[in-house]
Amino acid sequence: MSRTSIVLVDDHVLVREGLREILGAQPDLDVLDEAGDSAGAVRAVRANRPDVVLLDVRIPGDDVTVTVRRIRAVSPDTAVVILTMYDGPALLRELITLGIAGYLLKSASQGELVAAVRNAGQRHAPVVLAVSRDSLLEAQDPAGRRPVLSPREREVLQLVGQAQSNAQVAARLGLAVPTVKRHLRSVFTKLGAVSRVDAVNKAVAASLLSAHHRRRVGEGA
Structure with missing residues (x-):
């Protein structure tokens, strides 16, 4: 029986322990290492060259799309399976273009998780997408919606488009800075954006903001 080696990446220790227990109980799956942030993920993949890396979307450090690119750069043969709480079609679409081997919601069953990891370890197997039907349809046909x-989120992004800092946005809207950051993370996920400028540009392209916001954030960058 061929064995599949795995690196786990999640910023919650309890989640990693649970994943290690589930996957480690399978006779053909070996968990080699784990990490809690993007830099640690890249280090672990570089050191172990696993067959599969199971990667959470929301970890400290780089945006998940950057992390995926860095992982593929240090270990091109490692398959990336995304594990997330967020059913975001824009992000899903962008990750598919980066060549991920699977995208699972954390509401997936243990059986779905094990199957996705095994599937990813088969190199040429089809991509596993355990997401909602609406997200899958939108990822396949983004022009439709x-x-x-x-x-x-629109208010926050409009002010970001005016080159205002998180602190300025917070003061303007009467919010705490961490709340502004949370709204921006949600916007990034929904739009599949990797930066503030990218978020504004994508919002303009999707007719969520007017074009003058793109010019203003560009001038303030």
């Missing part, structure tokens, strides 16, 4: 931002 727009990402949905909440009113508050």
Whole structure:
């Protein structure tokens, strides 16, 4: 029986312990290492060259798309399986273009998780997408609909488009700075953005913001 080697990446120790227990109980799966942030993920993959890396979307450090690119750069043969709480079609679409081998929600069953990891270890097996039907349809046909931002997310992004800092946005809207950061993370996920400028540009392209916001954030960058 061929064995599949794995690196786990999640910033919650309890989650990593649970994943290690589930995967380690399988006779053909070996968990070699784990990490809690993007830099640690790249180091662990470089050191172990695993068959599969199971990667959480929300970890400290680089955006997940950057982390995926760095992982593929240090170990091109390692398959990346995304594990996340967020069912975001824009992010899903971008990650598919980066060549991920699977995208699982954390609500997936143990069986789905094990199957996705095994599938990813088979190199040429099809991509596993355990997401909602709506997200899959939107990822396949992004022209058919727009990402949905909440009113508050729009307000935050509009001010970001005016080259305002997180602290300035917080003061303007009467929010705490961590709350502003949380809204921005949500916006990045929904739009598949990797930076503030990218978020504004994608919001403009999706007709979520007017074009003058793109010019203003560009001038303030």
